[in-house]
Amino acid sequence: MKFKNLAALICGAIIFSSSLCFAAVDGEKISLGGISPGMSETDLIAAFGQPNYRDGEDWTYKTFKVEVERGIVTEVSTRMNSIITPDGVRVGQAAEILNSTFGKADKVDNDRDGVEYEYYSTDGMKKIEFKVVNGIIAKISCKVRD
Numbered sequence: 001m002k003f004k005n006l007a008a009l010i011c012g013a014i015i016f017s018s019s020l021c022f023a024a025v026d027g028e029k030i031s032l033g034g035i036s037p038g039m040s041e042t043d044l045i046a047a048f049g050q051p052n053y054r055d056g057e058d059w060t061y062k063t064f065k066v067e068v069e070r071g072i073v074t075e076v077s078t079r080m081n082s083i084i085t086p087d088g089v090r091v092g093q094a095a096e097i098l099n100s101t102f103g104k105a106d107k108v109d110n111d112r113d114g115v116e117y118e119y120y121s122t123d124g125m126k127k128i129e130f131k132v133v134n135g136i137i138a139k140i141s142c143k144v145r146d
Contacts, residue, residue, distance in 0.1 A: 025102055027121035030128045030142045032076045033064060033083040037126050037144040039073040077141035085128070091140060095132040102128075114138065120145065 030036065034047065044066065051059035051066075057074075059066045064083050067075040081092040087101050098105070098117055106127075107118040114133035121127065124145065131139035 024122045025119045025128065027123055027126050029086045030119075030121050030126040031086055032078055032140060032142050035064065035066065035073060035076040035142075037073055037075060037142050041068050041071045041073070044068070044073055072144075075141060075143045077139060079139050083140075085140065089130075089137070089140070091137050093137050095130070095135050095137060098130055098132075098137075 028036075035044065048061060051061050053060040057067050057069055059068055063080040064076055064078040066073050066077075079091055081090045084090045089097055089101055095115075095117075098119075102119045105117040106120045107116075109116040109118070114131055117130045117132065119128050127143055127145050129139075129141045129143070130137050131141075
């Protein structure tokens with residue numbers, strides 16, 4: 001009987017600790033300035049008008065860029081501090097805000113010019129990425145996961 005209780009306790013601890021290992025971002029919070037991956041092209045144009053520049057699937061607005069495939073926004077990104085996430089994270093903030101806002105990143109990628117932090121939605125369908133250079137958020141992207 002004691003062995004079963006100990007086994008249950010150990011399993012519970014493992015499950016609890018594994019839930020702390022990865023971020024669990026609500027899919028509604030994977031958004032920039034009100035633009036979310038999965039948003040329709042029609043809704044994008046209704047909210048923000050026509051882009052300043054359009055090259056096939058790549059649309060450029062004054063403060064953000066979107067990728068539109070088959071009438072659906074698959075990515076939105078910005079390097080401007082005027083576009084924020086629903087939690088108030090913006091370009092120019094210190095990277096420390098990421099842990100306090102989103103928790104531990106699901107993936108961290110070091111490259112030659114900085115570090116990328118990726119956080120996945122709870123349903124696994126979307127992700128938000130932060131490019132950090134010298135400890136400062138330099139770019140934010142929200143994408144449909146591939």
